[in-house]
Amino acid sequence: MKxxxxxxxxxxxxxxxxxxxxxxxxHGAKVAVAEEYRMGGxxxxxxxxxxxxxxxxSTYAPAMEDARAYGWNVMAEGFDWGRFRKRLDAExxxxxxxxxxxxxxxxxxxxDCRATLKDAxxxxxANGDTxxxxxxxxxxxxxxxLPPKAEAAGVMTSNDIFKLETLPKSVxxxxxxxxSCEFACILNGLGVNVTQYYRGEQILRGxxxxxxxxxxxxxxxxxxxxxxxxxxxxxxxxxxxxxVSSTDGREGIFEAVVYATGRLPNSDGLGLEELGVKxxxxxxxxxxxxxxxxxxSIFAVGDVTxxxxxxxxxxxxxxxxxxxxxxxxxxxxxHALVPSAVFTQPEFGTVGLTEEEARDKGPIxxxxxxxxxxxxxFAGRADRVLMKLIVCADTRKVLGCHIVAPGAGEMIQLAAIxxxxxxxKEDFDRTVAVHPVMAEELVTLRKPVRTA
Numbered sequence: 167m168k169x170x171x172x173x174x175x176x177x178x179x180x181x182x183x184x185x186x187x188x189x190x191x192x193h194g195a196k197v198a199v200a201e202e203y204r205m206g207g208x209x210x211x212x213x214x215x216x217x218x219x220x221x222x223x224s225t226y227a228p229a230m231e232d233a234r235a236y237g238w239n240v241m242a243e244g245f246d247w248g249r250f251r252k253r254l255d256a257e258x259x260x261x262x263x264x265x266x267x268x269x270x271x272x273x274x275x276x277x278d279c280r281a282t283l284k285d286a287x288x289x290x291x292a293n294g295d296t297x298x299x300x301x302x303x304x305x306x307x308x309x310x311x312l313p314p315k316a317e318a319a320g321v322m323t324s325n326d327i328f329k330l331e332t333l334p335k336s337v338x339x340x341x342x343x344x345x346s347c348e349f350a351c352i353l354n355g356l357g358v359n360v361t362q363y364y365r366g367e368q369i370l371r372g373x374x375x376x377x378x379x380x381x382x383x384x385x386x387x388x389x390x391x392x393x394x395x396x397x398x399x400x401x402x403x404x405x406x407x408x409x410v411s412s413t414d415g416r417e418g419i420f421e422a423v424v425y426a427t428g429r430l431p432n433s434d435g436l437g438l439e440e441l442g443v444k445x446x447x448x449x450x451x452x453x454x455x456x457x458x459x460x461x462x463s464i465f466a467v468g469d470v471t472x473x474x475x476x477x478x479x480x481x482x483x484x485x486x487x488x489x490x491x492x493x494x495x496x497x498x499x500x501h502a503l504v505p506s507a508v509f510t511q512p513e514f515g516t517v518g519l520t521e522e523e524a525r526d527k528g529p530i531x532x533x534x535x536x537x538x539x540x541x542x543x544f545a546g547r548a549d550r551v552l553m554k555l556i557v558c559a560d561t562r563k564v565l566g567c568h569i570v571a572p573g574a575g576e577m578i579q580l581a582a583i584x585x586x587x588x589x590x591k592e593d594f595d596r597t598v599a600v601h602p603v604m605a606e607e608l609v610t611l612r613k614p615v616r617t618a
Contacts, residue, residue: 167287169287169298169299169300170196170198170297170298170299171196171197171198171275171297171298171299171300172189172195172196172197172299172300172301172492173185173186173189173190173195173196173197173198173299173300173301173302173303173488173491173492174197174198174199174200174281174289174297174299174301174302174303175197175198175199175200175302175303175305176199176200176281176282176289176302176303176304176305176306176436177199177200177201177207177303177304177305177306177307177432177468177470178199178200178201178204178205178206178207178265178276179206179207179208179209179210179305179306179307179468179480180206180207180209180210180468180477180480180481180484181207181305181307181467181468181480181481181483181484182199182201182207182303182305182467182468182484183199183205183206183207183265183268183269183484184480184481184484184485184488185303185305185467185484185485185487185488186198186199186269186272186274186488187268187269187272187274188484188485188488188489188492188493189488189491189492190272190273190274191271191272191273192488192493193488193489193492193493194492195488195492197272197274197275198274198275198276198277198297198299199269199274199275199276199277200276200277200278200279200280200281200289200291201276201277201278202278202279202280202281202292204262205262205265205266205269205276206258206261206262206265207307208307208308208469209477210258210261210262210265211262212324212325212328213324213477214477215257215258215261216254216257216258216328217324217348217349217352217509218509219254219257220254220352220356221348221351221509221511223245223250223352223355223356224351224352224353224354224355224356224511225355225511226242227245227355227356227357228355228547230242231545232541232542232545232547235544235545235546236544236545244357245333245356245357247330247332247333247356248331248332251330254328277291279291279292279293280292282435282436282437283302283436283437283438283441283464284296284437285441286302286441286461286462286463286464287299287300287302287463289302290437299463300463301463301464301465301491302463302464302465303464303465303466303467303484303487304433304436304438304451304459304464304465304466304467304470305466305467305468305470305480305484306431306432306433306436306468306470307431307432307468307469307470307480308429308430308431308432308469308470308472308475309325309429309430309432310323310324310325310425310426310428310429310430311427311428311429311430312425312427313425313427315398315401316340316398316401316423316425316427319401319402319403319408319423320403321340321401321408321423321424321425322422322423322424322425323424323425323426324345324349324424324426326424327349327353327424333353333356333357333358334358334407334420334421334422335358335359335421336358336359336360336361336407336419336420336421336422337353337358337359337360337361337420337421337422337423337424338361338362338363338408338410338418338420338422338423338424339353339360339361339362339363339424339426340362340363340364340397340398340423340424340425340426340427341362341363341364341425341426341427341428342362342364342365342366342368342369342370342371342394343369343370343371343426343427343428344370344508344510345426345429346362346364346369346424346426346427347362347369347370347381347385347508347510348508348509348510349424349426350362350385350390350392351385351388351390351509351510351511354385354388354389354390355388355511359391360389360390360391361390361391361392361393361418361420362385362390362391362392362393363393363396363397363398363412364392364393364394364395364396365394365395365396365397365413366394367394367395368382368394369381369382369385369392369394370382370508370514372520373508373514373516373520373568374516374520374521374522374554374566374568375520375521375522376521376534376552376554376568377514377516377552377554377568377570380536380550380552380570381508381510381514381570382394384510384511384512384549384550384570385510385511387548388511393412393414393416395414396412396413396414396416397412397413398410398411398412398413399411399412399413401423404419406419406421407419407420407421407422407423408420408422408423410423429469429475430448430449431448431449431450431451431469431470431471431472432469432470433445433449433450433451433470434449438451438459438464441461441464442460442461443459443460443461443464444459444460446472448472450470450471450472451466451470451471452471453465453466453471455498456486456487456490456498457471457483457486457487457499465487465491467480467483467484467487468480468483468484471483473501474501474504476504476506478504479499479501479504482499482500483499485497485499486498486499503517503518503582503585503586504517505578505579505581505582506578507574507575507578509575512549512551512570512571512572512574513569513570513571513572513573513574513575514568514569514570514574515567515568515569515571515574515575515576515577515578515579515581516566516567516568516569516578517566517567517578517581517582517585518556518564518565518566518567518585519556519565519566520556520566520568521554521556521566521618523566524556524558524565524566524618525618528558528559528560529558529559529560529617529618530556530557530558530559530565530617530618531556531557531559531591531614531616531617532554532555532556532557532614532615532616532617532618533554533555533556533557533591533611533613533614533615534552534553534554534555534611534615535552535553535554535607535611535615536550536551536552536553537550537551537607538550538551539551539571539572539604540602541572542572551569551570551571551572551604552568552569552570552571553568553569553571553604553605553607553608553611554566554567554568554569555567555591555594555608555611556568557590557591557614559617561590562590562591562592563588563589563590563591564584564585564589564590564591564593564594565585566585567581567582567585567608569581569605569608571604572604573604577604577605577608581608594608594609594611595609595612597609
């Protein structure tokens with residue numbers, strides 16, 4: 167049977183675009199991509215990239231405070247959200263152009279519309295056309311989840327923050343994951359009065375417990391009104407914003423309310439289940455280690471599979487798919503020892519097992535230290551950084567590394583290389599320290615603070 171395309175990709179985010187470019191540009195396949203919103207997906211348009219730029223913007227007020235302590239005569243005259251957003255929008259436009267140029271360079275056809283599945287080899291476009299493909303890749307990502315009561319109250323999600331015409335004077339952020347904590351720190355740094363509710367006992371569930379507590383304490387010290395064990399009971403629109411009553415008896419009026427209570431895979435309405443593609447409880451597309459679904463011609467990568475929801479993972483999965491299906495190679499995306507960073511303030515970099523996970527697998531030693539870094543200590547700030555290594559007591563391998571510090575995302579990338587290679591605690595000990603830097607503590611931790 168002759169098909170219109172060798173590969174049709176539904177979704178123009180990081181994973182889908184990488185798969186399309188490699189299949190077409192390196193392996194000579196005839197490829198098309200359909201994207202119903204903007205090319206670049208969550209990461210480029212409404213996620214990692216604009217968020218990180220906002221993180222940068224939010225750090226300048228405390229940096230100017232520090233500058234005065236270092237002898238500089240500087241004064242912040244207030245943050246101009248409108249001017250900043252104009253520059254931010256221009257940067258997102260530029261990056262979208264880069265994505266489109268990459269596809270054009272690989273001779274990939276682009277359809278700027280929604281696409282769904284008609285059958286195992288046929289895609290139905292929103293303009294009414296249908297095209298056929300030997301292989302179909304679903305790379306539609308995810309979306310913020312809104313509980314029904316929040317949706318009815320018209321609250322915002324993280325997507326909406328990037329589109330604000332003006333910054334609110336006060337905001338309630340509901341949720342305790344990395345997105346909610348990052349935006350709590352960002353908006354607090356931009357001068358917004360931030361309150362955060364999380365129904366669990368501690369923020370950043372799933373991360374290392376000691377690091378979670380360290381970050382929560384620093385967030386409170388920086389001005390975020392963080393309340394754990396707290397959830398919203400009722401919300402109503404009133405003059406000046408939204409009145410919110412909580413489970414711990416609090417009541418307040420907030421100019422804006424943002425829900426960041428998780429994300430769901432974008433698998434709705436694609437026609438997947440009708441064709442025999444299996445979905446999980448949350449709507450995630452079930453795939454095997456080759457990213458193949460129960461229908462042999464249909465594959466899926468990225469957040470829509472709900473494996474590890476990180477942009478670099480989606481890219482690796484998309485690349486591995488293209489190499490395997492079109493390049494004659496057998497390549498699986500490696501989901502072990504994946505480093506990540508949470509852009510709270512300070513940042514949190516992590517790779518490997520948490521202390522809680524490691525102690526359930528065998529005897530471990532914990533090497534950790536918390537201290538005031540030189541730069542902020544000189545400026546009179548009470549910030550503290552945390553450096554932590556988790557070591558297998560039997561093999562001496564470093565099982566996990568957790569860093570809470572300015573630049574932790576940069577540090578964890580390099581630490582992850584050593585840990586991925588199987589470095590032992592003695593390998594860290596043999597490495598000469600770079601002085602004076604925060605990261606030298608990773609190679610000067612001599613005695614365990616505890617064992618388990």
